Amino acid sequence: MDMQVAKKKLGLKERYAVMTRGLDWTPSYQKMEDIYPYMAYEGIKIHDWDKWEDPFRLTMDAYWKYQSEKERKLYSVLDAYIQSNGHLNVTDARYLNTVKLFVSGISPLEYVAHRGFAHAGRQFPGPGPRVACLMQSLDEIRHAQTQIHAVSNYNKYYNGMHDFHHAHDRVWFLSVPKSFFDDAITAGPFEFMVAIGFSFEYVLTNLLFVPFVSGAAYNGDMGTMTFGFSAQSDEARHMTLGLEVIKFILQQDPANVPIVQRWIDKWTWRGYRVLTLVAMMMDYMLPKRTMSWKEAWEVYFEQNGGALFKDLARYGITIPKCTEHIALEKDHLSHQAWGTFYNYAAATNFHTWMPDADEMEWLSAKYPESYDKYYRPRMEFWREEAAKGNRFYNKTLPMLCQTCQIPLVFTEPGDPTKICYREVDYKEDKYHFCSDHCKKIFEDEPEKYVQAWMPVHQIYQGNCFPEGTDPTVEGFDPLAAVMKYYHLEFGRDNLDFEGSEDQKNFAEWRGQATKNA
Amino acid sequence: MHIDLQTVSIKPLRHTFDNIARRIGADKPATRYQEGTLDMQQTANFHYRPTWDPDHDIYDASRSAIKMADWYAFKDPRQFYYGAYTLARAKQQDTAEANFDFVESRGMAANLPESVRDTVLKLLIPLRHVAWGSNMNNAAICAYGYGTGFSQPHIFHSMDQLGIAQYITRVGLLLGSVEVLDDAKKSWVEDDTWQGLRRLVEDSMVVQDPFELFVVQNVVLDGLLYPLVYETIIDDVLSAQGGTSVAMLTQFMTDWFAETKKWADATVKIAAAESAENKEILAKWIGEWRDRAAAALLPVARIALGDRTDELMGEVVQQFNARMTKAGVAV
Numbered sequence: 062m063d064m065q066v067a068k069k070k071l072g073l074k075e076r077y078a079v080m081t082r083g084l085d086w087t088p089s090y091q092k093m094e095d096i097y098p099y100m101a102y103e104g105i106k107i108h109d110w111d112k113w114e115d116p117f118r119l120t121m122d123a124y125w126k127y128q129s130e131k132e133r134k135l136y137s138v139l140d141a142y143i144q145s146n147g148h149l150n151v152t153d154a155r156y157l158n159t160v161k162l163f164v165s166g167i168s169p170l171e172y173v174a175h176r177g178f179a180h181a182g183r184q185f186p187g188p189g190p191r192v193a194c195l196m197q198s199l200d201e202i203r204h205a206q207t208q209i210h211a212v213s214n215y216n217k218y219y220n221g222m223h224d225f226h227h228a229h230d231r232v233w234f235l236s237v238p239k240s241f242f243d244d245a246i247t248a249g250p251f252e253f254m255v256a257i258g259f260s261f262e263y264v265l266t267n268l269l270f271v272p273f274v275s276g277a278a279y280n281g282d283m284g285t286m287t288f289g290f291s292a293q294s295d296e297a298r299h300m301t302l303g304l305e306v307i308k309f310i311l312q313q314d315p316a317n318v319p320i321v322q323r324w325i326d327k328w329t330w331r332g333y334r335v336l337t338l339v340a341m342m343m344d345y346m347l348p349k350r351t352m353s354w355k356e357a358w359e360v361y362f363e364q365n366g367g368a369l370f371k372d373l374a375r376y377g378i379t380i381p382k383c384t385e386h387i388a389l390e391k392d393h394l395s396h397q398a399w400g401t402f403y404n405y406a407a408a409t410n411f412h413t414w415m416p417d418a419d420e421m422e423w424l425s426a427k428y429p430e431s432y433d434k435y436y437r438p439r440m441e442f443w444r445e446e447a448a449k450g451n452r453f454y455n456k457t458l459p460m461l462c463q464t465c466q467i468p469l470v471f472t473e474p475g476d477p478t479k480i481c482y483r484e485v486d487y488k489e490d491k492y493h494f495c496s497d498h499c500k501k502i503f504e505d506e507p508e509k510y511v512q513a514w515m516p517v518h519q520i521y522q523g524n525c526f527p528e529g530t531d532p533t534v535e536g537f538d539p540l541a542a543v544m545k546y547y548h549l550e551f552g553r554d555n556l557d558f559e560g561s562e563d564q565k566n567f568a569e570w571r572g573q574a575t576k577n578a
Numbered sequence: 579m580h581i582d583l584q585t586v587s588i589k590p591l592r593h594t595f596d597n598i599a600r601r602i603g604a605d606k607p608a609t610r611y612q613e614g615t616l617d618m619q620q621t622a623n624f625h626y627r628p629t630w631d632p633d634h635d636i637y638d639a640s641r642s643a644i645k646m647a648d649w650y651a652f653k654d655p656r657q658f659y660y661g662a663y664t665l666a667r668a669k670q671q672d673t674a675e676a677n678f679d680f681v682e683s684r685g686m687a688a689n690l691p692e693s694v695r696d697t698v699l700k701l702l703i704p705l706r707h708v709a710w711g712s713n714m715n716n717a718a719i720c721a722y723g724y725g726t727g728f729s730q731p732h733i734f735h736s737m738d739q740l741g742i743a744q745y746i747t748r749v750g751l752l753l754g755s756v757e758v759l760d761d762a763k764k765s766w767v768e769d770d771t772w773q774g775l776r777r778l779v780e781d782s783m784v785v786q787d788p789f790e791l792f793v794v795q796n797v798v799l800d801g802l803l804y805p806l807v808y809e810t811i812i813d814d815v816l817s818a819q820g821g822t823s824v825a826m827l828t829q830f831m832t833d834w835f836a837e838t839k840k841w842a843d844a845t846v847k848i849a850a851a852e853s854a855e856n857k858e859i860l861a862k863w864i865g866e867w868r869d870r871a872a873a874a875l876l877p878v879a880r881i882a883l884g885d886r887t888d889e890l891m892g893e894v895v896q897q898f899n900a901r902m903t904k905a906g907v908a909v
């Protein structure tokens with residue numbers, strides 16, 4: 062290459078700048094505040110969008126090339142997995158309940174992330190963050206679709222996932238993840254970025270995505286494992302975007318710091334409450350465990366997150382206070398959650414069960430401070446009762462936390478023998494909370510949280526029965542009607558794993574493969 | 579331990595998800611486009627209203643004047659879900675890369691006739707800003723449109739337009755340097771030639787109705803701009819003046835428009851066929867914005883077409899009208 066040509070070549074940074082920022086101009090026929098109407102109302106002050114440092118520099122040509130190669134690989138692995146009935150290679154059929162939880166609880170959130178980043182990507186006046194957000198919007202529809210395509214084959218053979226979109230909008234416990242993302246997308250664009258880009262993608266993703274993907278790998282689920290690994294390089298981009306957003310906002314104006322601090326506090330807690338589902342998945346639902354919830358929290362939050370907040374201290378950001386509460390809960394969270402789902406297994410789209418003797422040993426070893434003392438006795442009792450034919454199903458609806466929408470089943474921080482209740486009187490009504498943190502989130506924005514679609518209230522108000530249901534007729538069975546509204550089939554999608562159709566089919570199909578008829 | 583289970587023949591309990599079966603009329607195997615598109619957007623029991631738009635739900639069909647009994651009536655004839663989309667674009671990108679290499683390695687850019695080079699710099703390079711505006715508008719349609727059948731193609735379109743803005747930027751860098759881009763932006767912001775178009779683009783950015791924005795941007799503006807610039811001016815007029823290499827550099831845009839207009843036509847057709855009210859609204863939007871866009875494009879077209887501007891612009895408008903009539907909206 063001669064010098065003439067070499068001289069003309071732009072550096073990567075300059076080249077990327079002309080490919081993105083250079084495209085923008087300052088409008089004069091319409092006012093900035095009309096083109097970007099949502100920039101002021103959150104109180105965040107941005108003085109100079111040009112100070113934005115692009116966290117990655119990917120032009121569309123490179124994006125298409127790179128992503129299409131990943132898609133080609135992903136779908137060929139998936140096709141081979143489906144072709145060879147790979148689902149029969151999972152550790153045991155209980156594992157499938159993790160897939161049900163994932164597709165009905167998590168995949169729909171990927172879709173909301175897609176729409177949310179399209180919104181943020183439209184609204185930021187800075188071309189740098191806009192392009193990064195739009196690329197993430199495109200990635201997120203990828204995640205939603207590859208997950209559904211991977212789960213599609215499981216749905217053909219196992220129950221509980223057949224109408225997961227419908228379930229996500231209606232089933233009581235799915236309002237926990239749904240309300241989390243509804244909360245984020247209805248917040249302003251800056252808060253959305255702190256909620257999802259930073260708190261969720263940067264701080265908590267290792268506690269959500271990694272446990273599912275490594276759980277899949279440990280349990281022989283090649284389909285889930287493949288999309289998980291394939292999404293990793295996307296996640297790496299999303300994480301750098303989340304971190305850049307927060308640094309950028311904090312550097313722009315000191316008045317932004319307390320606003321951002323409040324959001325970080327709120328979203329760390331909101332996100333953590335959603336992770337309750339992951340905690341019980343890790344400790345109870347994976348036949349072959351990867352690590353305990355407690356270990357995951359210690360490694361991914363206390364160690365890695367601790368380092369992050371040290372780094373953010375120079376901007377005046379402190380580690381959220383709720384993490385002290387979380388540390389006190391880490392010995393209890395998964396056990397209390399699984400106990401709850403075991404109770405309410407008549408109204409879920411997946412099966413529950415009691416751990417066997419070996420699994421209880423594992424739990425004792427992982428939770429020496431709490432398992433034998435508080436949880437083993439009740440679980441052994443439930444197991445014995447089930448063996449006697451008295452499998453317990455709780456049919457009384459629980460009180461829900463107005464913010465996180467989890468039933469009030471968690472105990473006081475530091476006292477695992479006492480249920481934690483908080484309440485607030487607001488206007489004419491009384492609202493209930495699982496914790497001081499959920500209570501504070503409500504008190505900061507009561508007009509938002511009073512709107513929440515609370516599954517239990519809605520059932521009691523008669524809004525969760527199929528159209529035309531008459532609840533006054535004699536012998537009316539409200540649970541049966543609610544299950545119909547959820548599009549869940551009683552006896553197939555719900556109840557204990559023991560005796561389920563999944564259990565029978567899996568055993569029979571695997572038997573065909575491993576034994577002589 | 580891995581067991582080879584290929585030989586096991588087991589009967590599935592069902593062939594697709596229930597929502598897909600309801601939509602395709604039976605429990606039968608569905609395509610990846612269908613499973614990745616239908617009912618993807620949440621529809622019920624939203625928890626909170628957007629603090630940025632408290633008059634609407636998170637997803638709300640009433641953001642548009644177009645009324646549909648079912649927004650999943652909109653189907654992408656290309657059946658693009660993410661995987662199919664990126665594979666298609668990567669293939670086009672390979673061709674584009676080969677074309678850029680070909681032009682570059684033979685020094686064809688340096689050998690362009692001066693008049694052709696001049697036209698490209700004056701006419702094509704400022705269009706990177708129009709593509710950027712489209713990137714933004716399509717992001718809005720994706721964010722605020724209703725139903726994944728309608729919203730999904732717009733994120734693809736948005737990123738395509740960013741890609742197009744970047745291809746035009748590369749043409750500028752190939753023919754000159756960063757100054758070429760700066761000059762083009764200066765014309766875009768200051769020269770009379772471009773002000774009608776810039777005003778139109780900025781006005782489109784405040785259009786609130788996502789379907790109207792689809793009409794303004796993807797049906798009308800692109801429906802006139804692409805045939806005018808890429809098909810008429812670059813592929814015909816400039817090629818005849820020794821500028822075939824320019825047509826190679828913009829092949830992505832030509833192919834892209836040929837592909838995407840099928841989807842845009844299908845979308846107009848479905849909305850128009852839904853009701854007389856829809857058809858009336860569409861005719862009004864298309865007619866009004868067409869007149870504005872054609873007027874705004876006239877001085878731009880004159881850069882390359884001189885005396886023949888009115889005649890060729892007239893042809894482009896006529897073709898556009900015929901296209902819309904075929905899609906069910908007489909304008």
Ligand SMILES: [Fe+2]
Nearest residue numbers: 171174201204
């Ligand atoms: Fe994602």
Ligand SMILES: [Fe+2]
Nearest residue numbers: 462465495499
């Ligand atoms: Fe709570």
